[in-house]
Amino acid sequence: MTDAPNYGFETLQIHAGARPDPATGARQVPIYQTTAYVFRDADHAAALFNLQEVGYIYSRLTNPTVAALQERVATLEGGAGAVCCSSGHAAQIMALFPLMGPGLNVVVSTRLYGGSITQFSQTIKRFGWSAKFVDFDDLDAVSAAIDDDTRAIFCESIANPGGYITDLDAIAKISNAAGLPLIVDNTSATPYLCRPIEHGATLVVHSMTKYLTGNxxxxxxxxxxxxKFDWSASGKFPSLSDPEPAYHGLKFHETFGPLAFTFHGIAIGLRDLGMTLNPQAAHYTLMGIETLSLRMERHVENAEKVAGWLETQDSVESVTYAGLKSSPYHDRVERICPKGAGGLFTIQLKGGYDACIKFVDSLEIFSHVANLGDTRSLVIHAASTTHRQLSDEQLTAAGAGLDVVRISIGIEDADDLIADLSQALEKATA
Structure with a gap:
């Protein structure tokens, strides 16, 4: 299916990576619940371990169910290959792993999920890496933050929690001029709403926990x-361009070309970091992706209606949804996310922190959980939960102030959602 560019998205989300099982004829991708795989003979085993032949060795590295998912997501994103792992946070570390080293840095957007801000500002220091946080609407500041030790630029296509849309074309020009890979977290948009590679992204990461699985x-x-990135051009990425001691001097970029990063992610990233996706989780995600376009259409439709209603409420100071004409990011929707601005946004309540807490506690249909991208509508007060570890300055920069509530709109009846929000707002501001 990856060789069939004329197939539409809706066809690919069902068929890419899925072939009838050769042993049984099963039409749905089976869950290959196995740890290891039998080699044909000693020569076959040696060829697999030397990366001279592609196949299955051990499920920490490769698994047929996971492989089907990798092919499907890569196809939908328009990529050459993909590596699946245990979580979105694992994906971010694995994306940086071949690029970084002690003393090196990554330039990242201030508008990120709170856990990502902590990962970049605190956790990666333990590897000797560092991050420079910049407002990605200030293109001059992004360029100025890049130095000789910078190895990547990182942002979200539709930023969590505010639903801000990043000007990927402009950021890609900066990364290209600097000879650096652009890494885009496309979790909130999914490849149905945004295809970052078409806007110049080198790598795309996902928390498949969210919209891709969807339930x-x-x-x-x-x-x-x-x-599309030339890992050998600058000498800045020796893990991909130089001889790899663990594979007798093999050079990943020279050997695997466009699939260099993918093979490195499996042969070294999964081998040594062990952030493996289990086959049952892969199966759930494969089934979720089959309805991705249908769900995203409803998420967008509902979000537009609900956000438009919220904007008219006296108790609501502001709504950040980019799908609203009042949003400063509205002009980016058609260019970056032509099928809609997603289902995620925040609202700022005039009653402040106390009103936010009472509002969240008063909702009935909306589930108060630390997640987004579910078929169910979800709500959370980010400043006291998902972004609690941030400073006041970081909260403001991330769009998660004390008077802000994050809303993830599901696929329920929009009028029911509005009625629930209405009664909760009334209670919160009584």
């Missing part, structure tokens, strides 16, 4: 490789 059942992550 709040499993965690998973994915890194999609565009296959």
């Amino acid at each position: 709040g059942t499993v965690t998973g992550g994915c890194i999609v490789d565009s296959g």
Whole structure:
């Protein structure tokens, strides 16, 4: 299916990576619940371990169910290959792993999920890496933040929690001029709403836990490789361009070309970091992706209606949804996310922190959970939960102030959602 570019998205989301099982004829991708795989003979085993032949060795590295998912996500994103792993956070570390080293840095957007801000500002220091946080609407500041030790630029296509849309074309020009890979977290948009590779992204990461699976059942992550970056051009990425001691001097970029990052992610990333996606989780995600376009259409339709209603409420100070004409990011929707601005946004309540807490506690249809992208509508007060670890300055920069509530609109009846929000607002501001 990856060789069939004329197939539409709706066809590919069902068929890409899925072939009838050769042993049984099963039409749905089976769950290959196995740890290891029998080699044909000693020569076959040696060829697999030397990366001279593609196949299955051990499920920490490769698994047929996971492989089907990797092919499907890569196809939908327009990438050369993909590596699936245990979570979105794992995907971010695995994306940086071949690029970084002690003393090196990554330039990242201030508008990120709170856990990502902590991962970049605190956790990666333990590897000797560092991150420079910049407002990605200030293109001059992004360029100025890049130095000789910068190895990547990172942002979200539709930023969590505010639903801000990043000008990927402009950021890609900066990354290209600097000879650096652009990594885009496409979790909130999904490839149905945005295809970052078409806007110049080198790598695309996902928390498949969210919209791709779509039903709040499993965690998973994915890194999609565009296959378009020259890892050997600058000498800055020795893990991909120089001889690899663990494979007798093999050079990943020279050997695997457009699939260099993908093979490195499996042969070294999964081998040594062990952030493996289990086959049952892969199966759930494969089934979720089959209805991705249908769900995203409803998410967008509902979000537009609900956000428009919220904007008219006296108790609501502001709504950040980019699908609203009042949004400063509205002009980016048609260019970056032509099928809609997604289902995620925040509202700022005039009653402040106390009103936010009472509002969240008063909702009945909306579930108060630390997740987004579910078929169910979800709500959370980010400043006291998902973004609690941030400073006041970081909260403001991320769009998660004390008077802000994050809303993830599901696929229920929009009028029911509005009625629930109405009664909760009334109670919160009584």
